[in-house]
Amino acid sequence: xxxxxxxxxxxxxxxxxxxxxxxxxxxxxxxxxxxxxxxxxxxxxxxxxxxxxxxxxxxxxxxxxxxxxxxxxxxxxxxxxxxxxxxxxxxxxxxxxxxxxxxxxxxxxxxxxxxxxxxxxxxxxxxxxxxxxxxxxxxxxxxxxxxxxxxxxxxxxxxxxxxxxxxxxxxxxxxxxxxxxxxxxxxxxxxxxxxxxxxxxxxxxxxxxxxxxxxxxxxxxxxxxxxxxxxxxxxxxxxxxxxxxxxxxxxxxxxxxxxxxxxxxxxxxxxxxxxxxxxxxxxxxxxxxxxxxxxxxxxxxxxxxxxxxxxxxxxxxxxxxxxxxxxxx
Amino acid sequence: xxxxxxxxxxxxxxxxxxxxxxxxxxxxxxxxxxxxxxxxxxxxxxxxxxxxxxxxxxxxxxxxxxxxxxxxxxxxxxxxxxxxxxxxxxxxxxxxxxxxxxxxxxxxxxxxxxxxxxxxxxxxxxxxxxxxxxxxxxxxxxxxxxxxxxxxxxxxxxxxxxxxxxxxxxxxxxxxxxxxxxxxxxxxxxxxxxxxxxxxxxxxxxxxxxxxxxxxxxxxxxxxxxxxxxxxxxxxxxxxxxxxxxxxxxxxxxxxxxxxxxxxxxxxxxxxxxxxxxxxxxxxxxxxxxxxxxxxxxxxxxxxxxxxxxxxxxxxxxxxxxxxxxxxx
Numbered sequence: 034x035x036x037x038x039x040x041x042x043x044x045x046x047x048x049x050x051x052x053x054x055x056x057x058x059x060x061x062x063x064x065x066x067x068x069x070x071x072x073x074x075x076x077x078x079x080x081x082x083x084x085x086x087x088x089x090x091x092x093x094x095x096x097x098x099x100x101x102x103x104x105x106x107x108x109x110x111x112x113x114x115x116x117x118x119x120x121x122x123x124x125x126x127x128x129x130x131x132x133x134x135x136x137x138x139x140x141x142x143x144x145x146x147x148x149x150x151x152x153x154x155x156x157x158x159x160x161x162x163x164x165x166x167x168x169x170x171x172x173x174x175x176x177x178x179x180x181x182x183x184x185x186x187x188x189x190x191x192x193x194x195x196x197x198x199x200x201x202x203x204x205x206x207x208x209x210x211x212x213x214x215x216x217x218x219x220x221x222x223x224x225x226x227x228x229x230x231x232x233x234x235x236x237x238x239x240x241x242x243x244x245x246x247x248x249x250x251x252x253x254x255x256x257x258x259x260x261x262x263x264x265x266x267x268x269x270x271x272x273x274x275x276x277x278x279x280x281x282x283x284x285x286x287x288x289x290x291x292x293x294x295x296x297x298x299x300x301x302x303x304x305x306x307x308x309x310x311x312x313x314x315x316x317x318x319x320x321x322x323x324x325x326x327x328x329x330x331x332x333x334x335x336x337x338x339x340x341x342x343x344x345x346x347x348x349x350x351x352x353x354x355x356x357x358x359x360x361x362x
Numbered sequence: 363x364x365x366x367x368x369x370x371x372x373x374x375x376x377x378x379x380x381x382x383x384x385x386x387x388x389x390x391x392x393x394x395x396x397x398x399x400x401x402x403x404x405x406x407x408x409x410x411x412x413x414x415x416x417x418x419x420x421x422x423x424x425x426x427x428x429x430x431x432x433x434x435x436x437x438x439x440x441x442x443x444x445x446x447x448x449x450x451x452x453x454x455x456x457x458x459x460x461x462x463x464x465x466x467x468x469x470x471x472x473x474x475x476x477x478x479x480x481x482x483x484x485x486x487x488x489x490x491x492x493x494x495x496x497x498x499x500x501x502x503x504x505x506x507x508x509x510x511x512x513x514x515x516x517x518x519x520x521x522x523x524x525x526x527x528x529x530x531x532x533x534x535x536x537x538x539x540x541x542x543x544x545x546x547x548x549x550x551x552x553x554x555x556x557x558x559x560x561x562x563x564x565x566x567x568x569x570x571x572x573x574x575x576x577x578x579x580x581x582x583x584x585x586x587x588x589x590x591x592x593x594x595x596x597x598x599x600x601x602x603x604x605x606x607x608x609x610x611x612x613x614x615x616x617x618x619x620x621x622x623x624x625x626x627x628x629x630x631x632x633x634x635x636x637x638x639x640x641x642x643x644x645x646x647x648x649x650x651x652x653x654x655x656x657x658x659x660x661x662x663x664x665x666x667x668x669x670x671x672x673x674x675x676x677x678x679x680x681x682x683x684x685x686x687x688x689x690x691x
Contacts, residue, residue: 037468039368041691070412077406081423083399084459090419090432094410103419105432105454107461121461123454125434130413132436132450137466139366139691358689362370362468 038136038348040357045140048350051147051179053186055346056158059151060315062095062342066284067312070096073337076287085110093337100126100135102344104337106145118142126344136348137360148343149335150179152283152311153235153257156331158187159314160281160322161233161255165190169231171224171244171268173197173206176237176259178213184233184257185214193218194227197238225249228256236260236268243270243296250276252326259333261292269293269330271300278327279320280308284336292334367465367677369686374469377679380476380508382515384675385487388480389644391424391671395613396641399425402666405616414439422666429455429464431673433666435474447471455673465677466689477672478664479508481612481640482564482586485660487516488643489610489651490562490584494519498560500553500573500597502526502535505566505588507542513562513586514543522547523556526567554578557585565589565597572599572625579605581655588662590621598622598659600629607656608649609637613665621663 040048049055065071073093080087086109094101106122113119124144126136138144157165165188170177173195181193193210195218197203203220211218221227228234228249236245238260245256247270256277260268274280274297285308288294297303309319311331322329351357369377378384394400402422409416415438423430435451442448453473455465467473486494494517499506502524510522522539524547526532532549540547550556557563557578565574567589574585576599585606589597603609603626614637617623626632638648640660651658680686 039689041689072408072410074406074408077403077419077421079401079403079421079423081401083425086461088421088432088456088461090406090421092406092408092417092419094408096412103417103434105456107456109459109461112460115460117460117462121463123463125452125454127417127434127436130438131441131444131446132415132417132438133446134450134452134468139463139689141691360368360370360468360687362470 035133035362037134037360037362038351038357039139039360040136040347040351041139042141042143044351044356045138045143045347048354048356049144049147049347051150051183055147055151056154056183056186058342058346059148059339060155062338063155063312064315065095065097066336066338067310067316067318071338091337091340093341094129095338095341098129098341098345100129100341100345100348102126102340104145104340106142124340124344126348138344138347144343144347146175146179148339149176149259150183152333152339153180153259154183154187156257156311156333157184157233157255160329160331161188162253162325165232167192167194167231169194169227169234170237171196171227171234172237172260173202174237177206178209180235180237180259181210182213184235188233190233191216194221194230196221196224196227238268239266240268241265243267245269245273247273247276250328252328254328256330257333258293258330262334263291267293267296271296271302274330275302277330279322279329281311281314281329281331282308283311283333285310287334288332293332364462364691366463366689366691367680367686368468368689369465369676369680370468371470371472373680373685374467374472374676377683377685378473378476378676380479380512384476384480385483385512385515387671387675388477388668389484391667392484392641393644394424394426395665395667396639396645396647400667420666420669422670423458424667424670427458427670427674429458429670429674431455431669433474433669435471453669453673455677467673467676473672473676475504475508477668478505478588479512481662481668482509482588483512483516485586485640485662486513486562486584489658489660490517491582491654494561496521496523496560498523498556498563499566500525500556500563501566501589502531503566506535507538509564509566509588510539511542513564517562519562520545523550523559525550525553525556567597568595569597570594572596574598574602576602576605579657581657583657585659586662587622587659591663592620596622596625600625600631603659604631606659608651608658610640610643610658610660611637612640612662614639616663617661622661
């Protein structure tokens, strides 16, 4: 009788953490994505304005992985009024050779949170300057915290600058990062102060107006823009992307419709170029940072390949730990 | 602590059957689809030629329903060599207002099987002639059996004709239908014999070459074509569709890329017309059969609306019966 493993969020939090091993797992997924044998269909996206909600479904089949995940991410933005979180969801892990369900990962978005942060660390590992003293973050939510925790694994910076529209939230985020990383952290007065004062910047907002201006760029800056994941979102002024030495997409087809590359295309500033993808930089098939003085920008929209990678990793960890329960079907 | 209901295939088979109440549930879904307030994104489809597999994801949000389903249907066609079924899958039922997971329906495709057959009954109820003496089926698989069982609920015919390429399978199917429905059933010598000898015909094959020719059409014939669900599949000669008095799509946008309407468009035989959808016929917004002598053809590709309808119905039935188990998340 086939068995399906079931892991709840609590059980998943016990067995999978945001650590270097996870960064390696996500890096492998990007490397595979560059190999061209990955099958990753466009995101299924359902807008539900009548209930102030949206649902995204992502998936990817990666050669060499035992399974493939289908991830469903609902966002229902009136939930806080009911005392419920806006973001939820689960991953279903299927056997890569038979299509049978291997596991239900009832993570409520936890695995998405940490695989997204891990992708930021992969980007920083391959594109940030060797030495980062100050890391900045724009935004003060869950990803602001997780992105800097992930980046600290690969670039152990000493100081953090946080900017958010709401200064109290920026202060709280700085406080949390100080505690989590044992670094000095402060709330900055402006996005400009963050960008000018940091070698590594992560933007984590749902902004629809650019927050980062081209004249703030400085030699030896790396920016990871991970907030934009939908039509119309934009954190980085397209002029800044055009002015950078290198722009790298996680998946160019997604970045052009959901990431920062949208605004570049809309402004006609792509210069007829096809930018490299992160996987190609990792695999050595595309040129990355060429000097400590380069300005690099990575655009992360989130890929189904990351979901497949973390889901297979989580199941492996859970089995090794004897965690979770089983449904006999 | 939020609870998620879990129903296995065995439990689902106990609480949901192919019966008139289910036909009504599926009819309601088609009626809602005609209302225009349904949100039903295009099918996410992933071809996996390296493992002879494919995965489809369907969903729809229907106003007035408590939940919406996301259905994942993997088809891995080397599975029989491993002693496993080719088709599997599950439905996840989300709360329509909060996006939280309400239920996991681990049906291995059972709910898809019966909601597909129920759609055939809905089509027959609204478009077949009032009296059907002989029903024919082309194909001899699971759907051949279920489609005729469903049609019998709304058009209690007395005789069945079955044709399939493999005569032994046709004989087995005829035998099963004789037992299940208490009617006379025989294997026909050709698709022509089935079409000419029946008032109601269901085509249930994965054919890529038309099996039904225009010169076999006769007054008072209704055909439900449910086999085509992918680019390149085609059961009915486009000339036959052009010659029919009425062609009805379950969802025109799907039929034009995955159903019989593809071949009509490719042959330039659409005559610039926009055919009606089944929901509009049910709602009385489009004209259905106008006389007992009309030839009508319905094209069923399968909709996410049917999945949402059967999933909410299944959960309601399971709760009433106290069936299934619960995961505390």
